[in-house]
Amino acid sequence: MSGSARDEILSRVKRASGGAAACERADAWEQTRPPPVRPAIPGDVAAYFLTKAETNLMSIREIGSLADVPSAVAQILARANLAPDISVAPSLRDLPWPATMEVRDAKARIGEKLTVTRAVAAIAETGSVVLCSGDDAPGSLNYAPEVHVIVLDRADITPYLEDGLAKVKATYEPWPRAVNVVSGPSRTADVAGIVVRPAHGPKSVHLLITSSKP
């Protein structure tokens, strides 16, 4: 049944549009489309990103290198008054976590309080971070916890959405299952238009900015 539905729909579509020339036009599209209209990013791209991210209610802390992540996380835990039982991306598992902290590196649990993941890129235009799922990054860690800590290297800050996604394309083969672009804590306005944080995702998002890449 599905096969015939496919043929029927496609033949109707093709009768109404395209024809033999459609493939050629599709191949040439990226070259023929005019350049995107987008907002200007004045001044330093990283500074612009940081301002935008703060407007999006992400907290920002500049740390030196990955080795400084555990102590920064410990402070966030203490401030939020949460038990030292966290889930981190596998690539962060081997950091010098304090012995008092329970650190797992699997996918998210139902009652997940705090997770730590790594951004592939950041986007100045929208003040967002780009997170990709993979064998060292369970996507569920980005949505399940109450507190989400994201480690981002300053060198990975890009100007526009196109640039951030181009970085994904350059880094991953094949394209990751999930590319999550996150721009702050989860929110909703579905009760009488009043903004409430969080809805289903994290209620706070913290960025730890490293400067370890050249």
Added chain:
Amino acid sequence: MEQSAGSFETRAVRAIADGDLQSSLGALRRGFVGNRAKAVADFPDFEALRTQGAAIKDHVLANLGVYLERYEKAVTSRGGQVHWARDASEACSIIRDICRKANARTVTKGKSMVSEEIGLNAVLEAEGLEVLETDAGEYIVQLAGEAPSHIVMPTVHKTVDQISELFAQKHKSFGFPKTSDPAELIGQIRNVLRRKFFTADVGITGANFLIAETGSNIIVTNEGNGDLTSTLARVHVVTVGIEKVVPTVNDAVIMLRLLARSALGMEFTTYMSLLSGKKLAGDIDGPDEYHVVLIDNGRTKMLEGPFKPMLRCIRCGACMNHCPVYMSVGGHAYTWVYPGPMGAVLTPMIAGHEKGGELPHACTLNGRCQQVCPVKIPLPDMLRRLRHEQWEAGMISATARTGLGVWSWMARRPRLYNLFAGLAARAMHLMAGKRGRIRSLPFGNGWTQARDMPAPQGKTFHELWKERGGGR
């Protein structure tokens, strides 16, 4: 989804008398319109962006077959399955079968207007499945046994007190205290759905866009529910109309710049995800199966004819937010899933003139919908055209046909027309007396019931035009 019975007219009258609804709509009017205007003003050249968005969609519609085939190939090359559905019942059967094969018991759903369009929940519930809407607004209307009244803000018709009352009844078994605090009400939803996300067998989401280049579907949310649905369920099903495909990631980015600004007056949504299939080898989480159901349901018919530009629609809701009719009567007065100007076109096109016949007339042709549409759909032209089609099909009432027939006969005889118009103008002037307004008109009671008719001042336009030497 079917909504409560009654014609547009009777529902509209009911809606206008509903104080709660009117106060909710008032808040919407103030929020959305101003927020969008600000977001547009902050963008360097929003008009150029609209032109670009419309051009992308036109290019896709002119080459849709190629992009659908490329998209399908990209999905299947990653182990995803693409299903094609000619109509609503075929789409529902496909999804029902996916659920059966997965031995599913619980289905979580991200917000999907197309799933409302095909009436999916009723079909899955008849299978004995537990179906849970996870978008807070959709959750609330599902709990209330209602349909969404806005495509972006499903609960726009509900007050805090109504939601508080609803939760006090329906959430009794969870032991939450009764509350009117929006944060606590949302907290209850978060609490109720948390375990469901993790234990769901099938997660169903819509898609804002499909990308032919990568085989991805894009979901934007502010809540994060779409991502929890698609990541945590064993099986992920995407329900989507065939018109949603765009060529490349960069095309999707351009459309995204239009979407949040037009829909919510926001620069960008909190979450934007490109989801491209099932768990890859080595992945730590993600679904074991990935299905996309490409739905026609009247879309190829639109593609073939003069309503093709309607397929550019990205479901932002700006047209309804700026529509004086929608803002007076709300979404439930419209007879079907899609309200406002876009619904007044889509309902007759998808559900038929029988169901949506009145809707093209529920329009003042003021043109604001077209001015704010991110992809420049000529909505007023389409509504005029639908009226014309109804006329051609003999669907317009005998009274209206006779009246228009008489008018058109006169209008083609200028001397007679001018004579009659002059007499009528003077007669109305006399009828109005000193007040200059007519309280009740013969044959026009429907109009004068709620307002007075401002009377002509004595002379017709043609007479004044002649006096002032116009047309020389």
